Amino acid sequence: MIEVKDLVYSYIAENSKPEEILKNINISIQKGEFVAVLGHNGSGKSTFAKHLNAILLPMGGKVYIDGIDTSRQEHLWDVRSRVGMVFQNPDNQIVASIVEEDVAFAPENLSVPPEEIRRRVDDALETVGMSEYKNHSPHMLSGGQKQRVAIAGIIAMKPDIIVMDEPTAMLDPIGRREVMKTIEDLNSIYGITIVLITHNMDEAVKAKRVVVIDSGKVIIDDTPRNVFKNVELLRQIGLDVPQATLLAYELRQKGFNIRDDVLTVDECTEEIYKLCR
Amino acid sequence: MLKDITLGQYFPLDSVIHKIDPRFKIMFTLCYIVLIFFASSPAGYLAVGIFSFLVIKLSKVGFKVVLKSLKPLLFILCFTAVINLFFTGGDTILWQWKFLKITTDGIINAANMALRLVFLVVGSSILTYTTSPILLTDGIERLLSPFAKLGLPSHELAMMMTIALRFIPTLLEETEKIIMAQKARGADFESGNLIRRAKALIPVLVPLFISSFRRADELATAMECRCYRGGKGRTSLRQLRVTSLDWIALGVMLIFALVIIFINLGF
Known part of the structure; x- marks a missing residue:
């Protein structure tokens, strides 16, 4: 469980006044949730993500992971092993030159006994569907496969929560699909709490809750359906809405009687079909 | 090449x-x-x-x-x-x-x-x-471990070797990309004497260095996220x-x- 209270963070560059990146963020995320955090570049969403496993420490307010205050140095590794983190560029997260060695990196750091590491590595690779590549060299894999290896490396740590910081931003469409499928499975099958930082609306739709951050503040925090209703507001802060939602919105503007909470292409087709009848 | x-x-x-x-x-x-x-x-x-x-x-x-x-x-x-x-x-x-x-x-x-x-x-x-490079570094680390008491950073050396080996192909790929990008903008790497050619490499090396530092920074964060805190108390998947x-x-x-x-x- 994540509890963020009045989180404030400023970036202090040399010879200039501090720039407030996060202003009073309050969020609480329950176990097993799948939350997407939306925001355009520079909204502070990545900075927020880095607070969840104590890579950054709050300058004001508190972040609690399962009741543990992240700013307490003695619990640092406890927090980091509970909250895994996956980054944008898979190349810069993979440490070893063999897939299974890399997946073993985190448990090795946590002094897990060798037999247990073996078990965890095999399970983690199975979970992301990369078992057959366990003896491969990472640079021979595709972007999506590399990112899945990076995710396996985090799963092997057995975290309760995984924070993904734009994990699909550098991937091709196929890679995106593979990684999104893996993320959804981690949440629905394995019950891992997912915090997905993204600016891709179609990915945000897959979450069960969407938090929109703009200039360091939480603007909306609701289900995807309710969030994407606010087409004007989202556009104002420089975000898109899913294409299906946008089409429905434009049709409504033109005076058609169509639902305002359309999310997927299927729903949109259904609605338009109803109109035509 | x-x-x-x-x-x-x-x-x-x-x-x-x-x-x-x-x-x-x-x-x-x-x-x-x-x-x-x-x-x-x-x-x-x-x-x-x-x-x-x-x-x-x-x-x-x-x-x-x-x-x-x-x-x-x-x-x-x-x-x-x-x-x-x-x-x-x-x-x-x-x-x-x-x-x-x-x-x-x-x-x-x-x-x-x-x-x-x-x-x-x-x-x-x-x-x-x-x-395999992994076994080689493992071997070197174990062989040097008795000298750790004398202050020899055996784990750190092995870790550096692992990371270096891991990034050789990645950086080679990146170098080729930069060379191609510079060629596309008219850079000439093939003609001229030795000094000219060496000079032509500067626009390749500068971006390469910058991106390597960025990679190093990101990798360090990713390693910290995976609870890396040096060699103390680390176990190993591969037992020799x-x-x-x-x-x-x-x-x-x-x-x-x-x-x-x-x-x-x-x-």
């Missing part, structure tokens, strides 16, 4: 040599290198040659591959041989032209140096050909176990060492 570099290439085959514990293999290689310098007679080289031949045969890597490893050294090899041939002093002069002279000592010296270099390269190539094969190999190595020493002493 850059992909041809076969630095520390590894051939994943199933052979007896591959199965020897990396710690033993590293020690054997060091031992072999020392022995090359002991064997300074034709009989000695013959023994080293036979031993090397057998090891290559057992490793299943193939002679062609091993000979290929000598290719980049051809120049150095010829250079040392020629220098030794012409500039070694001695009494029995066979041929002389101004300051250049060939003596019997010169011929022996040249042959000695050339053979030593060849065996040196062959020996160390066999080590990297038959040991000494098997009977290692003891047999040790026996063979000892016999080889004794043979070389006996030959050297003139038996």
Whole structure:
């Protein structure tokens, strides 16, 4: 469980006044949730993500992971092993030159006994569907496969929560699909709490809750359906809405009687079909 | 172009040599290198040659591959041989032209140096050909661990090696990308003298360095996220176990060492 209270963070560059990146963020995320955090570049969403496993420490307010205050140095590794983190560029997260060695990196750091590491590595690779590549060299894999290896490396740590910081931003469409499928499975099958930082609306739709951050503040925090209703507001802060939602919105503007909470292409087709009848 | 570099290439085959514990293999290689310098007679080289031949045969890597490893050294090899041939002093002069002279000592010296270099390269190539980089670093880390008490950062060295090996292909790929990008903007890498060409590389190296630092920064964060805090208390997926094969190999190595020493002493 994540509890963020009045989180404030400023970036202090040399010879200039501090720039407030996060202003009073309050969020609480329950176990097993799948939350997407939306925001355009520079909204502070990545900075927020880095607070969840104590890579950054709050300058004001508190972040609690399962009741543990992240700013307490003695619990640092406890927090980091509970909250895994996956980054944008898979190349810069993979440490070893063999897939299974890399997946073993985190448990090795946590002094897990060798037999247990073996078990965890095999399970983690199975979970992301990369078992057959366990003896491969990472640079021979595709972007999506590399990112899945990076995710396996985090799963092997057995975290309760995984924070993904734009994990699909550098991937091709196929890679995106593979990684999104893996993320959804981690949440629905394995019950891992997912915090997905993204600016891709179609990915945000897959979450069960969407938090929109703009200039360091939480603007909306609701289900995807309710969030994407606010087409004007989202556009104002420089975000898109899913294409299906946008089409429905434009049709409504033109005076058609169509639902305002359309999310997927299927729903949109259904609605338009109803109109035509 | 850059992909041809076969630095520390590894051939994943199933052979007896591959199965020897990396710690033993590293020690054997060091031992072999020392022995090359002991064997300074034709009989000695013959023994080293036979031993090397057998090891290559057992490793299943193939002679062609091993000979290929000598290719980049051809120049150095010829250079040392020629220098030794012409500039070694001695009494029995066979041929002389101004300051250049060939003596019997010169011929022996040249042959000695050339053979030593060849065996040196062959020996160390066999080590990297038959040991995966991961096992090699593991082996080095374990072998150096006794010196950790003396302040030698054995884990850190091994970690640096692992990361370096991991990033060689990534950075090569990136270099090629940058070269292509610069070429697309009209950069010329192929013409001009050496200095001009070296200068042309600056626009490749600067972005490469910048991106390497960025990668290093991101990798460090990712490693911290995965609870990396140095070598203390770390366990390892791969456990090195000494098997009977290692003891047999040790026996063979000892016999080889004794043979070389006996030959050297003139038996």
